[in-house]
Amino acid sequence: MNRTHIKWLPILLAGIFFAYQYCSSEKYVNPETGRKSHVGMSAQQEAALGFQGYQQVLSQSQTIDSGPELEMVKQVSSRLATATGQAGSGFDWQVSLIRDRKVNAFCLPGGKIVVYTGILPVAQNEAALATVLGHEMAHATSRHGAQRVLQQNLMQTALTGVAASLSDMDYGKQRVVMGALGAGAQFGVLMPFGREHESEADHIGLIYMARAGYDPQESIRFWKRMESTRGNQPPEFLSTHPSHGRRIEQLESWMPEALNEYQRSQQQR
Numbered sequence: 131m132n133r134t135h136i137k138w139l140p141i142l143l144a145g146i147f148f149a150y151q152y153c154s155s156e157k158y159v160n161p162e163t164g165r166k167s168h169v170g171m172s173a174q175q176e177a178a179l180g181f182q183g184y185q186q187v188l189s190q191s192q193t194i195d196s197g198p199e200l201e202m203v204k205q206v207s208s209r210l211a212t213a214t215g216q217a218g219s220g221f222d223w224q225v226s227l228i229r230d231r232k233v234n235a236f237c238l239p240g241g242k243i244v245v246y247t248g249i250l251p252v253a254q255n256e257a258a259l260a261t262v263l264g265h266e267m268a269h270a271t272s273r274h275g276a277q278r279v280l281q282q283n284l285m286q287t288a289l290t291g292v293a294a295s296l297s298d299m300d301y302g303k304q305r306v307v308m309g310a311l312g313a314g315a316q317f318g319v320l321m322p323f324g325r326e327h328e329s330e331a332d333h334i335g336l337i338y339m340a341r342a343g344y345d346p347q348e349s350i351r352f353w354k355r356m357e358s359t360r361g362n363q364p365p366e367f368l369s370t371h372p373s374h375g376r377r378i379e380q381l382e383s384w385m386p387e388a389l390n391e392y393q394r395s396q397q398q399r
Contacts, residue, residue: 170280177240264335
């Protein structure tokens, strides 16, 4: 690359702003794992966005207001909410069951949970549903959304600085360089970061379900059913989620810890 095409001042300024964004951001220590991270918004901002998203989903969906399926979802989510302990103590937990064939569920920041009826036949029982909801609730209590906001802001700062530094370069070359950097950020930073969050949610969710009195071994059976339901997956490096096989391996490695939690929960009942 011709050095005369690069302006170093924009990169320097972007680096200074990058450091300021990171160092001035709120720090968060996960009470379950002790992992330290930086987040891009306050817990209050997260909760407000979570509530807004929850209301939007409900306004566009057909909710189920009574019946055994709803009662099961409420019971599982209530037991798990108690199991979140300190991490979920400030959450205003709410759960809604939506009539939809999607095999999915999620928990928004602040504790707003949505379950689609399509996941219930795959779950088959309360313990498997606890596997799903424990995982989703762990995303919220671990503040993964706020961590991703900061990471995306930092990435945007870096790419903006590079783009400004290349402003004198031929436009075609600029596109090639920025495209390569964007792809590198996506596959080298954002996707691995997403997989790290998924694995952490799997681990903490497993502890939550065991602490709530659900057999954590059901998580293995559930993910095997999911593997047969979903079919072929993209290669793990092309996804924000671990492969089903990798996920099952990790759950098995955490199982002794989860079984200890489960045994303690049974002794307290």
